[in-house]
Amino acid sequence: MATLIRTTLVKFSPQGGKIAGCTVVQNRTIMGKTFRETLGPRPPKPPPFDYENKCYGWLRSIVDRTTHRFDENSKVVVVEGPVAAGKTKFAASLAEDLGMKHFPEANMDIHYVRPNGIDIRMFDKDIPEDTRTFDHVNFNLSPNHRLAGNFQIMMYIARYSQYIDALAHLLNTGQGVVLERSPYSDFVFLEAMVSQNYISKGVKSVYYELRANTIEDLMRPHLVIYLDVPVDKVQEAIKKRCLKHEAEGKALTKPFLNEIEHQYKNKYLRDISTHAELLVYDWSGGGDVEVVVEDIERLNFEQYTHREEPKMKDWRLPREMEWADKRMLYTNYKNYLMNLFNIPRYDVPELITDADDGYKRDKVIYDHPAFHFIEGYGKNDAGQLFKNKLPKYTEYI
Numbered sequence: 001m002a003t004l005i006r007t008t009l010v011k012f013s014p015q016g017g018k019i020a021g022c023t024v025v026q027n028r029t030i031m032g033k034t035f036r037e038t039l040g041p042r043p044p045k046p047p048p049f050d051y052e053n054k055c056y057g058w059l060r061s062i063v064d065r066t067t068h069r070f071d072e073n074s075k076v077v078v079v080e081g082p083v084a085a086g087k088t089k090f091a092a093s094l095a096e097d098l099g100m101k102h103f104p105e106a107n108m109d110i111h112y113v114r115p116n117g118i119d120i121r122m123f124d125k126d127i128p129e130d131t132r133t134f135d136h137v138n139f140n141l142s143p144n145h146r147l148a149g150n151f152q153i154m155m156y157i158a159r160y161s162q163y164i165d166a167l168a169h170l171l172n173t174g175q176g177v178v179l180e181r182s183p184y185s186d187f188v189f190l191e192a193m194v195s196q197n198y199i200s201k202g203v204k205s206v207y208y209e210l211r212a213n214t215i216e217d218l219m220r221p222h223l224v225i226y227l228d229v230p231v232d233k234v235q236e237a238i239k240k241r242c243l244k245h246e247a248e249g250k251a252l253t254k255p256f257l258n259e260i261e262h263q264y265k266n267k268y269l270r271d272i273s274t275h276a277e278l279l280v281y282d283w284s285g286g287g288d289v290e291v292v293v294e295d296i297e298r299l300n301f302e303q304y305t306h307r308e309e310p311k312m313k314d315w316r317l318p319r320e321m322e323w324a325d326k327r328m329l330y331t332n333y334k335n336y337l338m339n340l341f342n343i344p345r346y347d348v349p350e351l352i353t354d355a356d357d358g359y360k361r362d363k364v365i366y367d368h369p370a371f372h373f374i375e376g377y378g379k380n381d382a383g384q385l386f387k388n389k390l391p392k393y394t395e396y397i
Contacts, residue, residue, distance in 0.1 A: 029300055030073050030176070030223070032293035033097045045069050048173035053392055056172070056331045061324035069174025073098055075301065076170065076219070077178045078276075080185055080268075081227035082260055083252060084237035085283055087180045090227065093289045095178040098296075101169055105180035106162040108135040111154055115375045123364050131353055131361035140249030143196070146350045149203030152190050153210065153351070157341060159183040163218055164337060168330040171323070183215060184272060188263035195259045198251070202348035214340045219314040219326065220275045222301055225292065226264065227283035231257045274310050277301065 036042075046068055049056065056064070077100065079091040088104060095102035112133050113119050124132040134147035142148075159182060166177040190207050193199045229237070234257055238246050246252055269278060277299050281287055304311040317323050329337070346352060365371060377384060 051172035100176035128357035143251035192259040
């Protein structure tokens with residue numbers, strides 16, 4: 001059974017929300033499935049906006065208000081924890097109970113699986129070594145590889161991209177989201193890699209420059225849940241799940257895992273708790289999602305109303321137009337946010353690809369028939385005569 005280690009102290013009814021025999025609608029807190037069922041049918045909300053295919057402009061914002069879709073569960077929840085802590089199963093179960101959308105942990109598929117479904121890892125055997133793909137499997141097997149630094153920067157970009165998608169989903173549908181890790185916590189892995197000399201201080205310098213240029217454009221989560229598992233238990237869990245690249249790899253050493261734990265507890269959780277609510281559980285032997293939901297239901301997310309109060313500051317927008325501006329940003333201009341990563345740095349050799357090698361790589365990939373046409377405009381795609389714009393998400397990150 002999981003043990004609650006730390007949470008923000010809030011006031012709540014000792015009768016679990018029932019006062020004088022009446023069910024109290026706690027609009028200021030997240031509500032689990034059981035609580036929502038006791039309330040019966042809810043007032044109708046506007047249908048979800050098709051943000052994946054349509055743009056949200058200022059004219060539409062006049063008749064389609066963002067906050068009209070919000071309810072008490074329109075929140076961003078992030079599940080954090082060490083490797084093999086059981087985050088995926090927990091996050092999926094939590095999202096189901098809370099009626100939220102689950103975003104599995106971001107990975108390198110965001111970069112390597114193109115919109116047409118082709119995984120460019122298939123070309124590795126035909127392109128120069130320094131231009132080949134490098135993901136978590138490669139990192140576990142070869143943590144000191146020249147591409148390890150680029151891998152970690154690309155992982156931050158992947159988490160950043162996914163977080164934008166999560167914010168766009170919430171603002172356009174009103175449905176809350178549950179993510180596994182976020183761009184805010186990604187630095188704990190960078191610091192652990194630097195501590196073990198897997199990557200250079202030059203890579204660290206580039207990483208933090210990119211982070212400083214991008215992170216402020218996001219909205220921080222409402223709630224962070226940390227599943228705490230001691231390093232010895234983490235190593236046992238890694239052995240138990242028997243993934244070849246972890247069992248035979250050289251990356252997940254005890255010092256590396258210790259540094260991840262140190263960065264989480266002494267830096268990330270301390271910093272994020274100034275804005276978000278924080279729940280920390282001893283998850284050594286797993287835990288019960290229903291118990292966590294009960295703890296979440298006791299949190300009052302709207303008690304922080306003072307203008308200078310740092311908690312929930314990102315979500316205290318006083319005017320509807322400000323909500324519309326945020327929604328437009330994440331719905332229409334994701335490509336502009338991703339372009340913030342285009343900072344020229346030529347002083348870190350392991351992050352630079354030789355021009356001739358880069359040409360050979362691109363030639364191999366784009367000579368493949370699948371890349372002769374933009375998505376939706378191939379030889380077998382119908383309706384091209386009446387198409388007047390590209391699919392909304394066609395950029396390659």
